[in-house]
Amino acid sequence: MIINVHAGHSLKCRGASGLLDEVNEDRAVKNKVIELLRANGHTVYDCTDDNGKNQNSNLKAIVNKCNDHKVDLDVSIHLNAGGGTGTEVYVYSDNSKAKDEAERIVKNISNTLGIRNRGVKTTTKLYVLRKTNSPALLVECCFVDNATDKAKWNADKCAKAIVEGILNKSVNEHVETPTPKPQSNASSALGTYMITASDLSVRTGPGANCRRKTYEELTKNAKAHDYDKDGCLNYGTRVTVSEFNGDWAKIPSGWVARKYLKKV
Ligand SMILES: [Zn+2]
Incomplete structure (x- = not known):
């Protein structure tokens, strides 16, 4: 109704x-x-x-x-x-x-x-x-x-x-608010993070087996100063996470290990 x-x-x-x-x-x-x-x-x-x-x-x-x-x-x-x-x-x-x-x-x-x-x-x-x-x-x-x-x-x-x-039916007086299940893709978890490791490598997909991206690939569409010559993200760089997949987080230039990110 x-x-x-x-x-x-x-x-x-x-x-x-x-x-x-x-x-x-x-x-x-x-x-x-x-x-x-x-x-x-x-x-x-x-x-x-x-x-x-x-x-x-x-x-x-x-x-x-x-x-x-x-x-x-x-x-x-x-x-x-x-x-x-x-x-x-x-x-x-x-x-x-x-x-x-x-x-x-x-x-x-x-x-x-x-x-x-x-x-x-x-x-x-x-x-x-x-x-x-x-x-x-x-x-x-x-x-x-x-x-x-x-x-x-x-x-x-x-x-x-x-x-x-x-x-025209019975209802519960107390509204049960379901406890939200921890969801890695919950929209509240997405957003801006700070990189908390030096030399954090960026991958082509989620998972350690995915190929590491090169400096050239990474800097094509991103700020060069965020990356070192080996193609790693520098400590303190801010990135936007658009998706989580297990232990991995998707950022604009690829995938990084989630444990090295801190929500800001
Ligand atoms: Zn009245």
Whole structure:
């Protein structure tokens, strides 16, 4: 899926606050939602705006970002205020293509956090639901000014509930970051190296059996002062490695033993 996600309001035009602060919590939820969706292979655009100084400019900035991409779903994340308790999700109308996701999300949040399920509601008054081009839903995770909601609040669990509602399947809350296997050709290992040996010979290919290049061959396309008369690289010469092959490194003029190179 391709999904737009944003947290409501802006750092310069903050949302509701009480026992919880909406802007702090909606961003925590938003970040985790994006992390989990991406970990499950989906493309996500973060359409959060932090520059809007008033509600109008904030909403316009968010919707502009949303409508920059054609997506399967727009997800807006808020926290509620005004004395209620529980979670609710808004869609534009009963015909909204986001309604199934909305139903699952509100049920999941209610079950996960153990707060009241206020259900899916329709409204044509919310700017982000009215102005976004793709199916959209707006989550009011819980109430910032309710003691029960505050006691049960957990941004990560709420995010997982939202993601499972979107995807209609279970996901792991903790994203496993695979330990990168040591890879000799990892692009991070390539780059500029310094030669740490005197008279380091340059070969025609990887491996000690490859023929040693002559001074004439080496200096044809390279700086002569990098090589001695025997066709060896001098200590301190800087070379760019474009490939590794076992114990050998490919530099512009040929192959050299990797152990005599130091990354700079
Ligand atoms: Zn809000």
